Amino acid sequence: MKVTVVGAGNVGATCADVLAYKEIAQEIVLVDIKEGVAEGKALDIWQKAPIDVYDSRTIGSTNDYSKTANSDVVVITSGLPRKPGMTRDDLIETNAGIVKSVTENVVKHSPNAIIIVVSNPLDVMTYQAHITSKLPRTKVMGMAGILDTARYRAFLAEELNVSPKEIQAILMGGHGDTMVPLPRYTTVAGIPVTELIAKDKLDAIIERTKFGGGELVKLMGTSAWYAPGSAAAQMVEAIVKDQKRVFPVCIKLDGEYGIDDCYLGVPVILGKNGIEKVIELDLNAEEKALLEVSRGHVKEVMAVLDKLGK
Numbered sequence: 170m171k172v173t174v175v176g177a178g179n180v181g182a183t184c185a186d187v188l189a190y191k192e193i194a195q196e197i198v199l200v201d202i203k204e205g206v207a208e209g210k211a212l213d214i215w216q217k218a219p220i221d222v223y224d225s226r227t228i229g230s231t232n233d234y235s236k237t238a239n240s241d242v243v244v245i246t247s248g249l250p251r252k253p254g255m256t257r258d259d260l261i262e263t264n265a266g267i268v269k270s271v272t273e274n275v276v277k278h279s280p281n282a283i284i285i286v287v288s289n290p291l292d293v294m295t296y297q298a299h300i301t302s303k304l305p306r307t308k309v310m311g312m313a314g315i316l317d318t319a320r321y322r323a324f325l326a327e328e329l330n331v332s333p334k335e336i337q338a339i340l341m342g343g344h345g346d347t348m349v350p351l352p353r354y355t356t357v358a359g360i361p362v363t364e365l366i367a368k369d370k371l372d373a374i375i376e377r378t379k380f381g382g383g384e385l386v387k388l389m390g391t392s393a394w395y396a397p398g399s400a401a402a403q404m405v406e407a408i409v410k411d412q413k414r415v416f417p418v419c420i421k422l423d424g425e426y427g428i429d430d431c432y433l434g435v436p437v438i439l440g441k442n443g444i445e446k447v448i449e450l451d452l453n454a455e456e457k458a459l460l461e462v463s464r465g466h467v468k469e470v471m472a473v474l475d476k477l478g479k
């Protein structure tokens with residue numbers, strides 16, 4: 170399998186590294202616009218192979234998409250990250266132009282690739298990549314839910330003093346402060362989390378999760394990369410190994426949850442065909458209301474993109 174990662178910055182290089190050392194793809198191409206950066210990081214990852222004992226091959230390219238030809242999956246991480254004081258939406262104008270030109274190059278050389286968008290604002294950059302690529306909605310998706318769920322699971326594991334492996338959870342909605350956590354569907358080794366934690370503590374963890382990205386931006390002056398890079402690699406793995414894993418993934422909704430024409434995170438089954446099924450949960454009134462707020466927010470940012478001319 171051949172996987173391209175566009176953007177050899179913090180998230181892209183981390184994703185390529187995980188794809189290599191976990192041998193998720195045999196051939197990995199890292200692309201960046203900055204001269205030599207992708208080549209250098211790819212060479213570094215390849216030189217780690219004898220130490221970490223893997224045989225996946227990573228190569229780099231400065232904006233030469235011919236090297237990415239016939240990729241099975243492409244991860245798009247190119248674009249500005251947030252700085253302290255910025256929201257994800259502040260990135261829209263610059264990143265929309267980048268995601269558009271990158272997507273054009275990607276589909277020109279890999280017309281059958283499945284595209285995973287990571288650049289922010291995530292839901293709207295998924296919209297941009299989808300309309301530019303003209304691919305079916307099941308083949309253009311955004312990564313955010315795995316990361317947001319991982320943050321939630323990590324906070325819960327810490328609070329309950331259990332292994333993060335034991336915590337199963339799902340959340341929905343846009344990637345941002347309007348995400349919709351679903352405590353009803355959160356379990357610890359099968360035990361509903363609500364039986365193990367007081368409501369006020371759980372509420373505090375949900376709030377921390379919503380602003381989890383901002384917490385890291387404040388600490389580091391830029392956004393996170395280890396967990397985001399691994400999350401994107403986990404989606405690639407589900408696709409290239411046809412694992413049929415269930416993850417929250419951003420997709421254009423076409424009537425699911427009563428929503429049309431909006432890009433939102435929902436639980437899906439991921440396999441070799443991309444998004445093979447959108448799972449529709451029976452949401453209660455409170456969850457539906459939260460999802461509606463999230464939809465309204467994403468639609469506002471989609472309208473900004475429409476005004477920019479896509």
Ligand SMILES: NC(=O)c1ccc[n+]([C@@H]2O[C@H](COP(=O)([O-])OP(=O)(O)OC[C@H]3O[C@@H](n4cnc5c(N)ncnc54)[C@H](O)[C@@H]3O)[C@@H](O)[C@H]2O)c1
Binds near residue numbers: 177179201260
């Ligand atoms: N979806 C998520 O959950 C999530 C999580 C973390 C970061 N992000 C987003 O991912 C993006 C990347 O974050 P990062 O921390 O890796 O940033 P970064 O600045 O470290 O890396 C971005 C890279 O993109 C490259 N680039 C810019 N324009 C390009 C183009 N036209 N073609 C190819 N490469 C180009 C830059 O040269 C740079 O190396 C940001 O938009 C960030 O907000 C999303």
